[in-house]
Amino acid sequence: MRTLDDLLAEGVSGRRVFLRADLNVPLDKSTRAITDDGRIRASLPTLQALRDAGARVVVAAHLGRPKGAPDPQYSLAPVAARLGELLGADVPLAADVAGEDARTRAGALGDGDVLLLENVRFEAAETSKDDAERGELADRFAALADVFVDDAFGAVHRKHASVYDVALRLPHVAGRLVATELGVLTRLTRDPERPYVVVLGGSKVSDKLAVIEALLPKVDRLLVGGGMCFTFLAAQGHGVGKSLLEADQVETCRRLLAEAGERIVLPLDVVCAPEFSAEVETTTVPVDQIPDDQMGLDVGPRTVEAFGRELGGARTVFWNGPMGVFELSTFQAGTRGVAEAVGAVDGLSVVGGGDSAAAVRQLGLDEAAYGHISTGGGASLEYLEGRQLPGLAVLAD
Numbered sequence: 109m110r111t112l113d114d115l116l117a118e119g120v121s122g123r124r125v126f127l128r129a130d131l132n133v134p135l136d137k138s139t140r141a142i143t144d145d146g147r148i149r150a151s152l153p154t155l156q157a158l159r160d161a162g163a164r165v166v167v168a169a170h171l172g173r174p175k176g177a178p179d180p181q182y183s184l185a186p187v188a189a190r191l192g193e194l195l196g197a198d199v200p201l202a203a204d205v206a207g208e209d210a211r212t213r214a215g216a217l218g219d220g221d222v223l224l225l226e227n228v229r230f231e232a233a234e235t236s237k238d239d240a241e242r243g244e245l246a247d248r249f250a251a252l253a254d255v256f257v258d259d260a261f262g263a264v265h266r267k268h269a270s271v272y273d274v275a276l277r278l279p280h281v282a283g284r285l286v287a288t289e290l291g292v293l294t295r296l297t298r299d300p301e302r303p304y305v306v307v308l309g310g311s312k313v314s315d316k317l318a319v320i321e322a323l324l325p326k327v328d329r330l331l332v333g334g335g336m337c338f339t340f341l342a343a344q345g346h347g348v349g350k351s352l353l354e355a356d357q358v359e360t361c362r363r364l365l366a367e368a369g370e371r372i373v374l375p376l377d378v379v380c381a382p383e384f385s386a387e388v389e390t391t392t393v394p395v396d397q398i399p400d401d402q403m404g405l406d407v408g409p410r411t412v413e414a415f416g417r418e419l420g421g422a423r424t425v426f427w428n429g430p431m432g433v434f435e436l437s438t439f440q441a442g443t444r445g446v447a448e449a450v451g452a453v454d455g456l457s458v459v460g461g462g463d464s465a466a467a468v469r470q471l472g473l474d475e476a477a478y479g480h481i482s483t484g485g486g487a488s489l490e491y492l493e494g495r496q497l498p499g500l501a502v503l504a505d
């Protein structure tokens with residue numbers, strides 16, 4: 109796979125670069141303000157290197173899930189503004205994705221200038237299953253530039269026009285973020301230093317079963333918290349009250365527990381409440397005493413201690429998924445405790461998953477304590493599952 113350094117060595121001054129970046133940041137529902145700009149900041153090294161080298165950069169990105177047509181709610185305008193602030197340069201936003209305005213503005217770029225295209229998902233063809241439809245859009249992308257740099261790690265698991273098809277049409281290289289993310293994932297999959305401990309949380313066990321199956325043979329310990337732990341607890345025969353439960357996965361969890369033996373570690377206690385609210389009264393109970401009329405919304409202090417002990421001896425750690433509903437302050441302690449233990453690991457610690465990365469920042473934890481905070485939740489999980497990612501496969505050719 110060729111990288112940005114190969115391209116820089118070749119020289120990009122005056123050349124037009126189509127840069128696919130991952131700028132899919134969370135926005136406040138009412139004000140549309142960016143609530144976490146981590147992904148924009150992660151895109152800066154590649155972008156800055158291209159500007160410094162005198163490239164004319166056309167940046168493409170998606171935001172949220174618009175329905176294949178322009179929708180002001182999903183405009184990249186707030187992202188263009190933030191990107192401009194961080195770069196200390198003007199970042200104009202094209203009025204369209206790859207239409208008249210994009211073409212005119214791309215043609216007028218000077219050396220070191222940056223243009224942001226409007227949300228690529230405003231074009232239905234971007235995510236189409238039809239190769240010809242995506243191809244037509246990719247032709248228009250390719251016409252905007254001479255070379256393709258893919259730095260959108262969070263989108264490499266998608267066979268989309270701006271990720272996959274454009275690489276079939278232009279000389280292509282992997283950007284710095286893609287290279288960094290890949291380097292870290294390789295260290296997690298090829299001969300990781302042991303003990304290797306994986307911590308999984310988040311809401312749905314069904315989302316993460318494939319990665320559990322793939323990782324189980326490789327890890328020394330798999331610590332399970334978050335909403336997904338209740339399906340495992342139910343598989344052990346515990347009542348879980350009104351907690352999140354995926355009844356159709358109980359059997360699978362039972363099989364996994366039998367296969368894994370002591371390698372799967374479940375919570376010892378949970379913080380329960382009668383409803384989903386920050387102002388509610390909570391009770392912390394052992395996992396075999398969850399009241400029928402309550403739901404478990406965080407792991408308890410004994411669990412944090414037990415998980416902390418496992419993490420304390422680990423040399424390689426991958427953490428995906430919050431331990432509780434960290435968005436509500438009442439249910440933050442479990443995620444905070446585990447996040448701190450992951451940060452204290454003497455070895456390689458990797459945080460993957462949009463919500464987990466956001467939790468680290470929202471809880472005010474030191475990002476520098478982690479070996480790596482991945483920008484791509486779905487992409488890193490699919491990589492760890494051992495699947496082929498279309499956006500990476502196409503760069504390797």
Ligand code: ADP
Nearest residue numbers: 310311334335404405429432433461462463464
């Ligand atoms: P990531 O984005 O890091 O991969 P997920 O998207 O899988 O994480 O899960 C994040 C969500 O899981 C959070 O919104 C959090 O509130 C929720 N969650 C965690 N614990 C629970 C719980 N006990 N009950 C319900 N939801 C939970």
Ligand code: MG
Nearest residue numbers: 461462463485
């Ligand atoms: Mg998430």
